[in-house]
Amino acid sequence: MRVVVVGAGPAGTRCAVRVAQRVPGAVVTLLGAELALPYDRVALSRLLSGEAAVADLITHPLAELAQLGVGFRAGVAVARLNLAERRLETTKGETLDYDRLVLATGSSAVRLPLPGAELPGVLAYRDMDDVRTMLRLAQDKGQAVVIGGGLLGLEAATGLAARGMKVTVVHAMGWPMDRQLDPEAGDLLTRRLGRRGIRFVMPAATVALEGGQHVQGVRLDDGRLLPATLVVMSVGIRPNVALAREAGLAVGRGVVVDDAMRTSDAAVFAVGECTEHQGRTIGLVKPALEQAEVAAAALAGEAPHWLPAPDAAALKVSGTAVWSAGEISAERAEAIILRDEGAEEYRRLFLRDGRLVGAVLYGDTADAGYYMRLITEQQPVPSRAELALGSSFGEQAA
Secondary structure, eight states: OEEEEEOOSHHHHHHHHHHHHHSTTOEEEEEESSSSOOBOGGGHHHHHHTSSOHHHHBSSOHHHHHHHTEEEEESOOEEEEETTTTEEEETTSOEEEOSEEEEOOOEEEOOOOOTTTTSTTEEEOOSHHHHHHHHHHHTTOOEEEEEOOSHHHHHHHHHHHHTTOEEEEEOSSSSSSTTTOOHHHHHHHHHHHHTTTEEEEOSOOEEEEEESSSEEEEEETTSOEEEOSEEEEOSOEEEOOHHHHHHTOOBSSSEEEOTTSBOSSTTEEEOGGGEEETTBOOOSHHHHHHHHHHHHHHHTTOOOOOOOOOOEEEOOBTTBOEEEEEOSSOTTOEEEEEEETTTTEEEEEEEETTEEEEEEEESOOTTHHHHHHHHHHOOOOOOHHHHHHOHHHHHHHO
16 A cells, blocks of 8 residues: 655654554655654754754654655655545656555644735744744844744744843733633743743734844834844744645645544545644644544554544743643633742642633643643542642542
């Protein structure tokens, strides 16, 4: 069976490797649009901050892929799919036939349609090329503005600050990571990053980027101009669905898949950030890897079902431990709050009908796994005091 996987990100690479391991005689080809070996995109922040080199991010060297039975080709972008003939065409005009196809085309960073958005020095934060450009511009240790105070935006801000730049984060809400943190945890995080020299302007909106041959500043809706020699847009992602849509596959916000990651064409599967399952898209690596495993199992002739877990997010910035999962602004829920001012530790737990539905942890995230299990299993929780104090008490009580 000829299996072609389009996209060499974490989900595509995992799927290709698992198919090669589980499907006897499969001829697996992995196509990567970037001129790079498969790498850990989650660890790009470590590359930006100087904690890691490019080689440290490589997850599968070429020889290892070959040994696993995966033929890898870098710098190969797919131009179109012919579903009827089970054939794809690359942007260079080459054709490749398949028996089964896996789309792992990922997502692209949203670029705000602002005046000046195309100026040199205005970047997204999405892949290794973006980081290389950011590192080059950071050599002069000028002023950087990060538009967007979400998870990726804060990683970019922290990395650029570690490189000696003066960094300002512009965020539309009143606290950073507003989709993952409540206002109290967001305030703690703002103060912690402020001590690293990162300035926050919140709530605020950007109306234009100004400059001539290169970006020079960010204009806010209140008229202020923030000087900038580098601007990073980190305002969300959009699933890459153009290839699937043009081929005639069912597409909503993402490529529509069933519980086995099969698309509207029985010979085509999709995994990762390009997918839409039961009306929802994903933006985290853990569910993307789970989808890859499910697709590989289906290609091996099994009947798997992907059951998405509640969303969870952790801030991967050295020295700042933040974690959240489930509903963090839960309606009809009561909250348990535990705060230690001296240790800068905070947790808020959301309960509904005696069950944990969401959690926010700041400073000490050792109980993340314990709370995730309670949120996922939806079993009645221990007493409120035991729940607040975490696994060392709750597990004993159980």
